Amino acid sequence: MGVLPGWWLGVNDGRLSEPYVNPERWERELTSAGFSRIEAISYDGYLNNVMVARPFIRRQTSRRVTILCENPQANGPQNVIKCLIDGGYQLDLCKADDVPPPQQDIVSLIDMERPFLHEATKSQLEALLRFICRAQKCGLLWVTGAAQVDCRDPRYGMILGLSRTARTELSMDFATLELEYFGTEACQIVLPVLREFEIRLREPEVDPTLEWAYSGGKLLISRYHWTNIEQELLDTQNWSQILKLEIQKPGLVNTICWKQVEPTPVVDDLVEIDVCAVGLNFKVQTNLPADLNKLTFSRMSLWPQASLKISTQSAEGSAMKAAVS
Numbered sequence: 001m002g003v004l005p006g007w008w009l010g011v012n013d014g015r016l017s018e019p020y021v022n023p024e025r026w027e028r029e030l031t032s033a034g035f036s037r038i039e040a041i042s043y044d045g046y047l048n049n050v051m052v053a054r055p056f057i058r059r060q061t062s063r064r065v066t067i068l069c070e071n072p073q074a075n076g077p078q079n080v081i082k083c084l085i086d087g088g089y090q091l092d093l094c095k096a097d098d099v100p101p102p103q104q105d106i107v108s109l110i111d112m113e114r115p116f117l118h119e120a121t122k123s124q125l126e127a128l129l130r131f132i133c134r135a136q137k138c139g140l141l142w143v144t145g146a147a148q149v150d151c152r153d154p155r156y157g158m159i160l161g162l163s164r165t166a167r168t169e170l171s172m173d174f175a176t177l178e179l180e181y182f183g184t185e186a187c188q189i190v191l192p193v194l195r196e197f198e199i200r201l202r203e204p205e206v207d208p209t210l211e212w213a214y215s216g217g218k219l220l221i222s223r224y225h226w227t228n229i230e231q232e233l234l235d236t237q238n239w240s241q242i243l244k245l246e247i248q249k250p251g252l253v254n255t256i257c258w259k260q261v262e263p264t265p266v267v268d269d270l271v272e273i274d275v276c277a278v279g280l281n282f283k284v285q286t287n288l289p290a291d292l293n294k295l296t297f298s299r300m301s302l303w304p305q306a307s308l309k310i311s312t313q314s315a316e317g318s319a320m321k322a323a324v325s
Helices: 023-031 075-086 120-133 154-170 190-198 228-238 282-287 290-300
Strands: 038-043 049-052 064-068 091-095 106-108 140-145 175-179 210-214 220-223 243-245 257-260 272-273 304-313 320-324
Touching: 023 049, 023 304, 064 075, 075 091, 120 154, 140 154, 140 190, 140 290, 154 175
Parallel strands: 064 091, 064 106, 106 140, 140 175, 175 210
Antiparallel strands: 038 049, 210 220, 243 257, 272 304, 304 320
């Protein structure tokens, strides 16, 4: 029996034994609320499953795409072309020297024959750059070999630099799909990725997904990263940044500011102490600039390291001097 007050609140909507439901039920609920089907489910290793779904957006997409390749009869391109035709697409084949049809998404397969950018001649590279400029208002999905996940041939990684540069300088939707191999099974993933790429939508603070990698039977994106919270907290505790409260113009309290300084190496007769608090008198605090006063106490915690230098004299009447920095 559940011991929480709300354990039985779901009895009327089919949750008889427990308040939580399986992913199938979540998918029905999300769909009825206006979301698309669940795109990914991942168990966090503790108690929860992370489910990713996005609001359903009805958009008219073209069933015609352009295929950029050098030899459509090669095994890799042929597998992709067959999958797209079976998926209901009409295809226009072209090469880098051709002018692509306007306002039509492009699927590049030229990396499936060889690492094109690494082996291209000067004339071939110039032709590709002209092609990209002509296709600036089209979407370009570039199918390539594994570079970021389980990389076997780093030569394929060159396209990542080109695609990111095109996205930045041309505001172009230049996407990449990395395949661990170019067999039939891997090539079948091009179809669902193309469908997702076609409905890309830019939002004020979120760009569409433009980099995929297919590895180990899973389609990966670069937006979700596992984090070990306990380890991250330990790493944060070891992080040090030393700030010095400095007055830029002597006598003018409102010129007090924080200045970052390099830590003093703890060597020889130096020891490390932990500064937990720093005192300021009331007059100084009331005259601090507003932005500095807000940050004073939070920034005190950024003083995890200081050095205490101790020197002694062995002669009679020895004295001890200590300097703290």
